[in-house]
Amino acid sequence: MPTTRIRRASLLDRVVTAEEAARYIRDGMTVGMSGFTRAGEAKAVPMALAQRAKTDPLKITLITGASLGNDLDKTLAEAHVLSRRLPFQADPSLRKAINAGEVMFVDQHLSETVEMLRARTLGPIDVAVVEAVAITADGGIVPTTSVGNSATFAILAEKVIVEINTSQPPELEGLHDIYIPTRRPTRQPIPVMAPDQRVGLPFIPIDPDKIVAIVMTEKLDSSASVQAPDEDTRAIARHLIGLLEREVELGRLTHSLPPLQAGIGSVANAVLHGFIDSPFHDLTMYSEVLQDSTFDLIDAGKLNFASGSSITLSEAKYRAVIPNISHYKNRLVLRPQEISNHPEVVRRLGLICINTALEVDLYGNVNSTHVGGTHMMNGIGGSGDFARNASLSVFVTKSIAKDGRISSVVPMVSHVDHNEHDVDVIVTEVGIADLRGLAPRERAREIIANCVHPSYRGALEDYFERALKRGGQTPHIIEEALSWHVRLRETGTMLLPETVA
Amino acid sequence: MPTTRIRRASLLDRVVTAEEAARYIRDGMTVGMSGFTRAGEAKAVPMALAQRAKTDPLKITLITGASLGNDLDKTLAEAHVLSRRLPFQADPSLRKAINAGEVMFVDQHLSETVEMLRARTLGPIDVAVVEAVAITADGGIVPTTSVGNSATFAILAEKVIVEINTSQPPELEGLHDIYIPTRRPTRQPIPVMAPDQRVGLPFIPIDPDKIVAIVMTEKLDSSASVQAPDEDTRAIARHLIGLLEREVELGRLTHSLPPLQAGIGSVANAVLHGFIDSPFHDLTMYSEVLQDSTFDLIDAGKLNFASGSSITLSEAKYRAVIPNISHYKNRLVLRPQEISNHPEVVRRLGLICINTALEVDLYGNVNSTHVGGTHMMNGIGGSGDFARNASLSVFVTKSIAKDGRISSVVPMVSHVDHNEHDVDVIVTEVGIADLRGLAPRERAREIIANCVHPSYRGALEDYFERALKRGGQTPHIIEEALSWHVRLRETGTMLLPETVA
């Protein structure tokens, strides 16, 4: 069996157990592992490492594409294996360790990690661990359901461990497009001119002698637990589609729109879903993670092509899509996250980018990461790569959280991931604020009128009117700007006492 | 005389007075004018417009490259001609009108304005007014000391007014490289692969029939009032050069460094000056504004080539450089600001970018625009285009302002222009904080140890230690985070009462 999966005969004797392979990873090392938004992560070796740490404690710097599935970040965090973690995560246990200061989390724009590795301001990568469907006759590694940073990890690492996942269908081969930018100072343009353009190889090209161990595995990716669209997310989708229809009427867009990007999470997935019943057609995506909605749009005949860096699906969708990947293959490509998120390509293609905010403020600054201004949720992910370079940068959020105790529209965000310059449109279930070409005072009126939940509108309007008396390009009452967050912390709600009573 | 400056005979009869030309500009119009960091702005027509407004009030939206010289923004603001102004300014009177809410100022990343014009989410441009040294036989416009957004204004405008400035030497012709990206969805890569590469035309190509008026002028650009390097800025330069020397020792950089970008203002200019007495050589610049230091570096034999969008000099330097521009011409190119600042090119070339902060915080977030979190200084300018895409993003500032009443290192910045993800290194005269690859808690220790003025270090350390008890990825005492700004507002200083006494 291995010979169809390991097509280079000289590598067949490198097959070992996960425990044996994990021995290449030692205390203090920097390890690059495959895995992006719970898709295509190395599974057996990190598990063996966590197991070993129980009797033989060790600490590593773990760099991945993005978040890992199969509770790996949880298991590694609870085994105290992680001293540093980058560039993204989305696990409750790891989050806890990060917020307690036990794990140093370096939150990065997802296109940038490999630039730092190449420039040697991060790294070196001692060991790379990459999940694959196969190793080619030349020793090339064929990734599974994500590419992430795997190619650069394998190319730069001293030693490479490959996990061959036999549960992943061999038909995944041919899905990937591995292109790595040439080195500075003679770097050439990234030649991607359209979402469906292939510019690289279908495998990760490395010196096969670097492959020190191969582990056979069969565990599947864990499924995404996205929430189904609800009344609120349907309203958000409706508002956004309304705006896009007006753009078509104005002759600024056509019904096939520029390529779409949609961020992680339930809200963005639900919004994308909304395009199924829209007048738009012949759509394309140039995105990072392809969620259920991507395949629903393909099935509905709305989406012609999707470029991403990973495929992350609910359990039912996974069972429908992955075994039948051949059916979708001519409409899909998976690229390194450096390319899926590259500012050069995002700007060239002029994407419409839809990302999710935790909170936004009066002036359209966005916090996507820090609850209460201090505690990490997941990380900035690719949202900065996309929002800065989009032709239309949209942020979506429900207007309230935690049963109304939190307003997602506040006087001043408690942490800034995206500032007003990178935020064109804000949508909540209440309505849509089109901020393009507006000055901050105008942005505030547009947001108050369209996005705030009725239970907070009066208070926000009152804040703004009083702030105006202080003047400025971006009026604030500085001693009160974060008072809603202080009130939440002290009383459990952002609502004023009189409103609560 | 005009025939050497106006080489298309059919346009000779379009020469009119500034007053006559200004009549094409009417109430409610959107006007695009040349001018970038006080260089190459149209001079006579806006003056005539301000004059006319005294008896015939009108309001326009004024879009430029960046700031205007010759007190034009002041004159226009005081004549109440400006209803909207974008994308940058640096004038005290206009600043006052903006902060009073009289002029709607739309502060933009300088590479992005023309994308919005092309997409028609801004505009249309009714009239473009462009300063030129000459009009070619084909009707092409040869700009003067800046390109800025002039090319796109002229190409998109319905009507074009050209101001031929006969004080500007004809030898400026050949300095410019006008390249405009092709339209989406078939946009091609920006073909700039090195600072000295020319990819466009030496003039702005337009349909000559759109030139409705030509005005002859002779007023010079106003000179920059940059402060000479002082003890503090010399220390900042020394710290930065020390870091770069260590990068060379580590084999990560060579002595000719990646191309340099340096922001506007006294501090950045002074820091660049510091390279004269450094071990670096064969330097190049890929920057926005070329200040005195660029020419001092060329004269010192340190700088081989500089690409920019404008030349802004002190009076003495202007007299030395502009009349002798032929001497420098093979080492210089002026590009549209879209190209000088393009994320695609900045990232490809891997620039070292040096920009100035008003204030930075514990975690390395930067405020470059909003005094006290509310009042506009100048605008974000190109700093976001550069900092986000740099291979090394440096922010410089003196550690204190206003005789020590303000600490430029604060617990939380009162406005975020650049967040921690885009800030690699912070330098004050006290020292340098190298934040690359660090988590927020580590960034804080590095900044406290190296950048804070001694009179504020204790207070900042105390804040951080107490914030740590609250936990989080980015610990803050949310009700105290902006208290230094509140104290400044209420007591006139950020120093605590006991420290002052």
Ligand SMILES: CC(C)(COP(=O)(O)OP(=O)(O)OC[C@H]1O[C@@H](n2cnc3c(N)ncnc32)[C@H](O)[C@@H]1OP(=O)(O)O)[C@@H](O)C(=O)NCCC(=O)NCCS
């Ligand atoms: C912002 C983000 C967390 C939203 O995720 P989501 O699943 O769409 O959103 P939800 O509305 O379900 O919110 C997630 C949680 O945040 C909470 N939340 C929402 N707004 C909040 C606010 N203003 N303050 C505090 N908590 C808030 C919700 O209550 C929910 O909590 P729970 O997990 O306890 O139920 C997610 O999109 C993210 O991590 N984004 C950053 C990375 C990114 O944008 N990548 C894009 C490129 S792929």
Ligand SMILES: CC(C)(COP(=O)(O)OP(=O)(O)OC[C@H]1O[C@@H](n2cnc3c(N)ncnc32)[C@H](O)[C@@H]1OP(=O)(O)O)[C@@H](O)C(=O)NCCC(=O)NCCS
């Ligand atoms: C930030 C910026 C204003 C600094 O300008 P500079 O001339 O180098 O800096 P200075 O130290 O002289 O400071 C300018 C003024 O700000 C004041 N200042 C500095 N730090 C301050 C702070 N933390 N709070 C309030 N005021 C402050 C100074 O006292 C000085 O005031 P003055 O004009 O009354 O003397 C300028 O670089 C800028 O506008 N940057 C944004 C645009 C940009 O970065 N473009 C780069 C691409 S070209």
